[in-house]
Amino acid sequence: MRTKMTRQRTSAIVRTAMMMCIIMVTIFMFRIPVPFTQGYVNLSDGVIFIAVILLGRKYGVAAAALGSALGDIIGGFAMWAPWTFLIKGGMALIVALVIAAFAKGRRSEDRKWTVRIFAMVCGGAFMAFGYFIAERVMYGSWAIAALEIPWNVGQFAVGIILAVCILKALHKTSVIDKDGLL
Numbered sequence: 001m002r003t004k005m006t007r008q009r010t011s012a013i014v015r016t017a018m019m020m021c022i023i024m025v026t027i028f029m030f031r032i033p034v035p036f037t038q039g040y041v042n043l044s045d046g047v048i049f050i051a052v053i054l055l056g057r058k059y060g061v062a063a064a065a066l067g068s069a070l071g072d073i074i075g076g077f078a079m080w081a082p083w084t085f086l087i088k089g090g091m092a093l094i095v096a097l098v099i100a101a102f103a104k105g106r107r108s109e110d111r112k113w114t115v116r117i118f119a120m121v122c123g124g125a126f127m128a129f130g131y132f133i134a135e136r137v138m139y140g141s142w143a144i145a146a147l148e149i150p151w152n153v154g155q156f157a158v159g160i161i162l163a164v165c166i167l168k169a170l171h172k173t174s175v176i177d178k179d180g181l182l
Contacts, residue, residue: 013059015059023068023071024071026071036144041152045163047162060096087134113164120160123156
């Protein structure tokens with residue numbers, strides 16, 4: 001029995017590390033600069049949403065926080081890494097908690113997707129607000145921080161679309177079990 005538990009834990013850690021790397025790469029490789037600020041948008045939110053849904057709360061939050069912070073560090077934005085760690089980890093945690101709050105009882109497949117999308121919107125709203133506060137602190141200006149809001153909203157909106165498309169495709173394969181976990 002111990003061997004089976006050890007294998008499951010090792011497998012979970014490996015899947016988490018893989019998702020961390022994918023998050024880091026999507027930050028590092030797919031950057032779009034934001035006009036008037038020193039910031040950028042990327043595709044990592046979609047991968048973070050996927051990580052939480054596939055890995056669950058504990059491992060999904062770890063992948064989101066660490067992968068995002070590492071993406072900032074490797075991408076030359078190390079001063080943002082602590083903020084990103086907290087904001088992206090918080091975003092992932094909110095997605096997981098909202099999904100868990102609605103997980104009681106049997107749900108239709110449509111209801112599961114509605115809950116997941118609602119959870120992603122809640123997490124994305126937290127991310128946009130978190131970066132608004134962080135940018136105010138980092139740049140010293142509410143105006144510059146406000147310029148980033150539409151970009152952050154756009155980033156998580158694209159992330160939701162990306163996550164839903166990929167997750168729906170994965171659900172048609174044998175990669176995901178009946179609970180939606182790898």
